[in-house]
Amino acid sequence: MNGLMMDRPLLISSLLVHAEGQHGEREIVSRRVEGDIHRMTYKDLGRRARQLARAVAALGVKPGDRVGTLAWNGHRHLELYYAVSGSGAVLHTLNPRLHPDQLTWIADHAEDQVLFFDLTFLPLIEAIASRVKTVRHFVAMTDRAHMPETTKIPNLLCYEELVAAQPDDFVWPEFDERTASSLCYTSGTTGNPKGVLYSHRSTLLHTFAAALHDALDVSSADTILPVVPMFHVNAWGLPYVACMVGAKLVFPGPALDGKSLHDLFEAEGVTVSAGVPTVWQGLLTHVEGNNLKFSTMRRTIIGGSACPPAMMDAFQQRHDVKVLHAWGMTETSPVGTTAALKPVHASLDADQRRALQLKQGRTVFGVEMKIVDVNGQPLPHDGKTSGELMVRGPWIASGYFKGEAQGALVDGWFPTGDVATIDADGFMNITDRSKDVIKSGGEWIGSIDLENIAMAHPAVAMAACIAARHPKWDERPLLIVVKKPGAEVTRDELLQFYEGKIARWWTPDDVIFVDSIPLGATGKMQKSLLRDAYQDHLIASDKVPSSKEAA
Ligand code: AMP
Numbered sequence: 001m002n003g004l005m006m007d008r009p010l011l012i013s014s015l016l017v018h019a020e021g022q023h024g025e026r027e028i029v030s031r032r033v034e035g036d037i038h039r040m041t042y043k044d045l046g047r048r049a050r051q052l053a054r055a056v057a058a059l060g061v062k063p064g065d066r067v068g069t070l071a072w073n074g075h076r077h078l079e080l081y082y083a084v085s086g087s088g089a090v091l092h093t094l095n096p097r098l099h100p101d102q103l104t105w106i107a108d109h110a111e112d113q114v115l116f117f118d119l120t121f122l123p124l125i126e127a128i129a130s131r132v133k134t135v136r137h138f139v140a141m142t143d144r145a146h147m148p149e150t151t152k153i154p155n156l157l158c159y160e161e162l163v164a165a166q167p168d169d170f171v172w173p174e175f176d177e178r179t180a181s182s183l184c185y186t187s188g189t190t191g192n193p194k195g196v197l198y199s200h201r202s203t204l205l206h207t208f209a210a211a212l213h214d215a216l217d218v219s220s221a222d223t224i225l226p227v228v229p230m231f232h233v234n235a236w237g238l239p240y241v242a243c244m245v246g247a248k249l250v251f252p253g254p255a256l257d258g259k260s261l262h263d264l265f266e267a268e269g270v271t272v273s274a275g276v277p278t279v280w281q282g283l284l285t286h287v288e289g290n291n292l293k294f295s296t297m298r299r300t301i302i303g304g305s306a307c308p309p310a311m312m313d314a315f316q317q318r319h320d321v322k323v324l325h326a327w328g329m330t331e332t333s334p335v336g337t338t339a340a341l342k343p344v345h346a347s348l349d350a351d352q353r354r355a356l357q358l359k360q361g362r363t364v365f366g367v368e369m370k371i372v373d374v375n376g377q378p379l380p381h382d383g384k385t386s387g388e389l390m391v392r393g394p395w396i397a398s399g400y401f402k403g404e405a406q407g408a409l410v411d412g413w414f415p416t417g418d419v420a421t422i423d424a425d426g427f428m429n430i431t432d433r434s435k436d437v438i439k440s441g442g443e444w445i446g447s448i449d450l451e452n453i454a455m456a457h458p459a460v461a462m463a464a465c466i467a468a469r470h471p472k473w474d475e476r477p478l479l480i481v482v483k484k485p486g487a488e489v490t491r492d493e494l495l496q497f498y499e500g501k502i503a504r505w506w507t508p509d510d511v512i513f514v515d516s517i518p519l520g521a522t523g524k525m526q527k528s529l530l531r532d533a534y535q536d537h538l539i540a541s542d543k544v545p546s547s548k549e550a551a
Contacts, residue, residue, distance in 0.1 A: 024043035061089050070103075117141060186330045224242055336364065457489060463479060463480065
């Protein structure tokens with residue numbers, strides 16, 4: 001027997017209708033590419049998104065068509081989020097930090113019909129305009145006064161003119177909630193990039209869960225500044241969550257340096273922010289170097305890479321900003337786990353609570369997880385045994401766009417490629433990416449632990465630990481370090497710093513100092529490039545100490 005409740009579809013447009021009706025006066029503030037600070041309300045967002053939906057349809061975009069964006073976090077990008085998905089087309093957020101060849105490949109694979117771009121990316125668009133096969137129109141996200149003079153882009157249109165030409169009487173259509181809403185390609189760690197295709201249903205369910213107190217924890221009282229880009233897993237869902245709860249939104253545009261971010265936090269009274277550790281590093285350096293404070297910030301969500309303990313301490317102990325460590329992937333929409341403590345943890349001492357907060361945390365309702373061995377057998381949740389992390393749930397990818405990497409699921413579970421432990425309390429801790437793991441004498445060494453220790457040294461700005469080939473142990477950890485400007489530390493001092501913090505045989509065999517560590521398009525360290533460059537370092541430099549025996 002079926003229940004007798006209304007079968008209303010879960011649609012992205014309903015978030016906008018709600019925000020416009022219930023929180024119409026709430027502000028959306030954007031630092032724009034043009035250099036100004038722009039202000040509008042959710043009422044304005046509703047009106048402009050309806051005009052834009054008409055404009056997109058007038059360009060010939062039909063339900064299911066892909067519309068690409070190459071844009072920063074800003075109000076026009078937000079308008080596209082709602083106008084494109086709300087009218088039944090698919091918003092495809094491209095990552096501008098990718099190489100033009102990769103962007104061309106991705107736009108062709110997605111068969112983008114229209115490409116909207118921020119002026120910053122004009123050179124990129126000029127480079128790919130004649131190469132992308134399916135794009136019929138390019139739209140510069142600006143007004144007539146700022147339109148670029150270029151002959152390299154055919155069919156170049158002006159965003160504000162397109163919007164202004166349309167009435168705001170568009171009616172959001174109703175359709176099946178399983179309809180595709182947006183598309184985001186993964187960083188493409190192996191092989192070609194793979195498209196993760198979200199649906200209206202998955203997005204809405206993810207939004208409900210992400211807003212919860214033990215998840216991203218936002219309400220109408222909050223002012224959210226998503227530093228995480230809107231081209232990286234939909235800015236972790238915050239543009240949808242903000243509409244659901246009626247929070248004020250502040251967009252940083254292209255200015256992601258410490259000073260610009262801090263100025264905006266203070267000027268707009270930001271209470272919650274979210275981003276990857278590399279961005280916070282820049283912000284903390286600015287704040288601490290200039291003796292500044294956070295007067296309204298109460299919480300920051302850190303994910304995308306492991307939150308270094310030194311960073312958590314800086315925020316929580318020196319600045320009274322609570323850190324919520326979160327884990328997720330493009331394939332998980334992304335919220336999977338958060339390290340939100342439970343009442344049972346209140347009796348723990350400060351060090352024990354800190355240790356839990358540094359884990360990637362427990363599942364948000366809707367996500368299930370387990371760890372398995374190489375044969376796919378479940379492993380115990382004892383906080384010690386590590387295995388591959390598998391997840392499933394209504395906002396986890398079941399496959400990739402156009403069937404790339406067929407058979408992505410194993411018995412209905414998504415293999416994340418992360419290696420993790422899960423403790424008896426359900427807190428998951430990532431020890432590595434399966435491809436980054438260091439296997440020394442048949443035993444795993446967690447590179448993230450080794451990096452975190454190095455990062456806690458006052459002279460270290462960034463550290464990566466990779467597997468270097470070793471004639472006896474197969475692989476041994478090799479530490480690659482970027483020093484803080486003006487700071488000094490030697491190889492031996494750094495290696496001594498590990499003493500007492502880990503089993504001795506985990507200590508890296510050598511340290512290489514470099515000027516910079518390559519970062520991928522989403523701000524993660526590209527350890528594969530480091531491996532390519534340094535994997536023979538120990539053999540070549542004859543540094544083959546039998547560290548394990550020494551332990
Ligand atoms: P992406 O799809 O680009 O967002 O990358 C997802 C991957 O980032 C995950 O599979 C993890 O390897 C890594 N990741 C995300 N959040 C964390 C975290 N809090 N700690 C460690 N690694 C993380």
